Amino acid sequence: MKPLPRVNIDDRIFTLKYYVDEKYAHLKIKDPTVCKRCAEKPCLHFCPAGVYRLDRRGEITVGYQACVECGSCRVACPHANIEWDYPRGGYGVAYKFG
Template structure:
C-alpha cells in the first residue's frame, strides 16, 4: 500500500496495534512508594475548592485525586501510575508533578 504526495509514492504502514485495556495494565504494575516525599501535590487548595466541576476527579486513570467528606481535594500519590495526565489536564495548572526520586515510582513491564 502506498500514498502519493508531490508526485512521489511514499510507503504507508499497514499495521494494527493490539487492543490494550488500561485496567489490565494497572493490575500488572509494581509500585515502589516513597513514603517520605510526595511527587504530586496541589499548589493551592483554594483554587481546587473554587473549581467546578473538578475535572481532576475524572482524568486520572488511577483515581489519585479524590475529595474528602468536606469537599477538600486529597492526593493519593502512592497509587500514581506516572501517566502525567494531571500535569496537562488541570485547567488552572494547579498540580505540581515531578518524577519520583530514584528507585521509587512504578516499574512497568511490557509483554
C-alpha cells in the same frame, strides 16, 4: 483479522508494581483553595489511575502512591494547580513489560 480483546484499565493497573517514597510526594496540589473554587473538578476524571478523590469534606485528596506517571494531571488541570515531578530514583511505578 480478529480484533484484539478489550482490557479494562483497572486490570492493567493491577499488574503494576509501585515503590512508594514515603518521604517525598512527587505529586501534590499547589493551593487547595483553588480546587475548592473549581466547580468542574476535572482532576477527578482525567487521571487513569484515579489518584484524585473527594474526601468527606469535599476536598480533593491525592493518592500519589498509585500514580502511573503519565503526566496528564499537569497538562489537564485548567488552573495549573498540580505540582508533578518524577519520583526520586528507585521509587515510582515499575511497568511489567517496559
